[in-house]
Amino acid sequence: MANKDRSEAEEQERLDYIFQHNYNRIEQAAKRLERKGGQFSMKISAEKGESVQSEYTVPDEDATMEFALALARFALPDTSYTIDHWLKFLRELAGEKHSLEFDKIEKTLQQIREGNTLLTLNQEKITDAKAYEIMARQVVFANDTDAIAYEQELLKHGDIIRQFMWMKYDSYCLGLWQLLQWVHDYRKKHGIRAAHVNRETICIYCKATQGDFDHVEHTIPESLGNEYGFLPRGYVCGDCMAALNSIEDGINDMLPFSLALITTSIGNKKGKLPSLKSPEIHIQKKSPNKLVFKSFGKKGELREEPVQGGGHKISITVSGRFDVHRIARMLSKAALGTIALVKGRDAVLDAKFDDIRRYIIKGGTFPNKLMIFKEGLPSPRMEAEWYEVEGVPVVKLIVLGFIFIVILGERPKFDPRDELKPHIMMYDLSLEKPEAAVEKMDGTNQT
Ligand SMILES: [Zn+2]
Structure with missing residues (x-):
């Protein structure tokens, strides 16, 4: 095989894995959301006189947040692996004979982007995709001060407008999730997968050449947030993978990683947001810019310090296990x-x-x-x-x-x-x- 073809095949295999992995993450988050029951609904009622009340409810705030964050990997524009990137990749992988189906999928994506409800804000027509982008950038992924300020800004147009924006944000996520399921099912049914690259099986950790080599292995553990740096199939044997798993299992709960994950992670491979539990303090992440703290007695020290330009700098002192050999081996x-x-x-x-x-x-x-x-x-x-x-x-x-x-x-x-x-x-x-x-x-x- 020529070198160029070889690297193209390797890249396809890599992308195929990433797509599937990102899909599985949303699937897990979607299942948890489904188990919560309830639904997304907007109720508008008019009382006597002219005042109109509206109420937008979601099945479960936390599960909805985790679902939307898992989906952000596909939905956020200007990131490497947007839905457009994947449709292009899968269309090429599927070949000419599936192009009609991909035309249909892309047409549906356009409809999802438009959305079903009309909203105009500052003379601009806000599609669902636009509402998603605005709320993601200005609130969900913004720092907390900016997020609060933006929601206040929206409130000036009336609470109903703020709720509409969230409804459109969620509706874009749900629409995209439906589309992804369609794409995923179609790909499964027609076997639209990148071919496994035929490479030698030699384990880089024990030099074995026999055994189970049918898996990738992340270099820095995925639980520490390394999503895209991994060794392809054929590089790590099954026995070593098991040994490495036992070194890495729970390392994300160890300091200083647990503390860092609280601030940086938007969800693990199951789409779950991180939490930190020490004898002194429990911290649960609620969204990219929201943490809930529970401290226990004097030992759990929590200081909030104002920082220039608004916001708060929080410094926390917690103690925990630090297994040097495990970390050094990892x-x-x-x-x-x-x-x-x-x-x-x-x-x-x-x-x-x-x-x-x-x-x-x-x-x-x-x-x-x-x-x-x-x-x-x-x-x-x-x-x-x-x-x-x-x-x-x-x-x-x-x-x-x-x-x-x-x-x-x-x-x-x-x-x-x-x-x-x-x-x-x-x-x-x-x-x-x-x-x-x-x-x-x-x-x-x-x-
Ligand atoms: Zn090995």
Whole structure:
């Protein structure tokens, strides 16, 4: 196969997986919404005289929010994987003989965008798609101060207008969900799937060539918000996948990730919004800009500080388990996986990585250190970059805005410059129970 065809086939396989994955997320959120019963309804009543009352209700506020956020991956314009992007991709994948069906689907999408109710705001006709975009940008994904301000602005036109906007927002989500189900069912019925790329099966974590290789593996765990960085089928065996799952299971509940997810995540792979439970405080995320706090006694410290330009900066001190080896193994696994993705699999099959492979899969200790920068600004940022010292990668991973450094070999040893020392914590992984040289970390407090 020519190189170009090869990479095109790989890209198709990758996109096919992403579409399906994003679809499954909404499906789960939609099922939870359905189980809540109730319906979306707008009631308008006129009392004696001229005043008109309106009431817009949704089945369940939280379930509706999670459903709409799962759908945002398809609905938000100007993101990489909008519904238009997917229809184009699937149309090409399906080929000429399905083009009539895709014409119908696209025509229906236009109707969904228009919507069934008329609304004019500031002399502008607001279609459902427009209402969706406005409410998503100005309220749902805006910061809380801007969100409140925009809803107040809408109220000037009357509460009924505000409710209409939400109704159109939801109606666009529901319409799009119906369309997606149609697309999904049609694709299933006619087997419109990207072909599996026929690649060698060699596990990058144990070098096995036999076993179950029919799955992708995320480099940085998906539960930490890495949606699109994953190794294709054929790179990780079933046994290693199981071992890695047990390292990564629940890591999203561990500090500092749990705290960062509270601010950055808009839903896990089931479309659920994150929550944080520590002995001192419970935090539940309600929407991209709403958190509910419950604190317990004096230990749970919650401070609100006004920040310039409005809004509040909240600093929280919570304590929790911090399993250094688990985190170091998870990061080393992500580092090795990323190198395999970028440089190709052969690059990581070299014997010089056998030690780190053993540490990742079997655990125990590793003769080097893990470095963590104490200050992180929670953000959805995910990155891995590295430089090599005598062939050994020193890898900097940015996970949810926190910076970690792992070295995939025994040498070089960490030797941070003096001016860096106050900003980092070092954990000696050659010890069974590594302890940080420093106690406190911004926003968190390890025990
Ligand atoms: Zn393996």
